[in-house]
Amino acid sequence: MSFPSPSPPSSLSHDDTLRRTRVLSSNLYFDVPSTKVPVIYSSSYDISFLGLEKLHPFDSSKWGRICEFLASEGVLDKKFIVDPQEASEEDLLVVHPQTYLDSLKSSSTVASIVEVPPVAMLPNCTVQKKILHPFRKQVGGSVLAAKLAKERGWAINVGGGFHHCSADKGGGFCVYADISLCIHFAFVRLGISRVMIIDLDAHQGNGHERDFADDRRVYILDMYNSEVYPLDFTARRHIDQKVEVKSGTSTEEYLRKLDDALEVAGRMFDPELIVYNAGTDILAGDPLGRLSITPDGIIKRDEKVFAFARDKNIPLLMLTSGGYMKSSAKVIADSIINLTRKQLIEMSCA
Template structure:
């Protein structure tokens, strides 16, 4: 009798939490109608993290997002008036995936400093950490969530930020404070009538955060191509990868692209997605101090083109997140890749106005 009672209580609490999650998603202000005069390219100056030079203590280029847009504007691919600015994710938005206890833990500057791997952040008053560090991340989360809606409507979307793939619902790490990939997928399930999502994670690091969040969710197929010898070395999360391709330190462009071609063929046979979430980290670049791979700038352009073509040929909407990349040259390389996607007709930067 007691076993049955506890079992029914478990089912009831699970149903209650699902109802609460659904209500939070439906009442969120992160989805809004974007006029056709705007491109499905999402960015805010608030993405960039700049505070007393502390951001320079981490190898990540925390102003790369703004530099990507500036390059695109100079290249004539982007009119700054056509960029979509996302709202900031609120606490209620974040609770769709994150636990209350995890969000409360971010009220400690020490905890945030550990997650972003910048020890002096621990010494700052938390209100400054919220304003100068966490606010930029919450804006990027808003961008990732909105990107799924725009991808469904326009066929593609690029959040010039996001891709915090080391963060799960109850744990951050590796410069990833919020689980934007898990969040944008949960919103897509509820708001976009989507039930099959493929994550293609091509950052050099294993995407252990979303792997844990979707460990038992058959609606999500994860293709992860990563270097197994570097952070996060999360062997539990590796068990949850639908299709893992390990590329060891020193892997060069030709071998990498061959493995990607093979992996995309397998993924296309194994799963029929209604949405592709592409985590396009540039830390695979030759010389990146953390990725330890040897992929050329042209190799990154070819990689992105292959993923966009994979989705395009299947008529599946794709959203791209820029994720990791720890060299100053990353911004230029991402901009060059977006220019190439436009030239190849895989994205339409002319939009409905017929002019850039």
């Protein structure tokens, strides 16, 4: 199924016109056969190079392990997974200025963003291949997820969710602003004009909050631990619906706050697409999230968000975002299995 490109408004600025041209010429949107399910993943997502990835608490192999768990449970045959295109420089320029992309040609800059100091000593060609290529593949997955969600009602990018990266600044293991890119592609290619971001990662999504600070087409519900990184108080001013929780918050309190937040969001905004940033760093024991949510609590959280979208008949795409324990991959897989059992998503092919 293809979507016609809407006619450009006559009042577009030069920058908006250039952005639109780049989006329309991109290869990130492509037709996905009905024999595939709207689950997006590539083996290129996983980061592994001389053990350097182990110097950061993020589990950089979790994306592949999620798919392994789903396959082992008989929920998803790997041949039905969608392999995305890698975002090109022209694609990234839809959001990022050239100066920012040029800064990534410095290995020290990338090392600072991914918080692994030894990366600064690597040749940049190695950094591009072993670190930035996987991220660009995940960006392609996040962008394509919006198209698939529009066509199928839902989509899951097994990676993505780099919500600390804004147009001109990366940080917190987030190099590219895939959420902002995904939404700008949807504006142009899908004719969508109202998007809701539901960000339930343990950390504040300061990247997309800065990018859409003055854009009333985007409504942001962000529920996060206010006591941990990034403590971006400027970005907090741009959250439409801010739900702050404290370190140690229990599953019961968390889910109660989420129920209340979704009820308010449903009254305040009528989106045509939901971008769900489903970080698992809210898990009890996560060293960076510092919340106390059980695995069952995460499964219930995801179920509530998918049910919210289904009840309102709104396409939803899910990104897996943060999660800093080896157990995260199994929890995500178990949550996806629960979504199939509750018939909130359908894994069988046409």
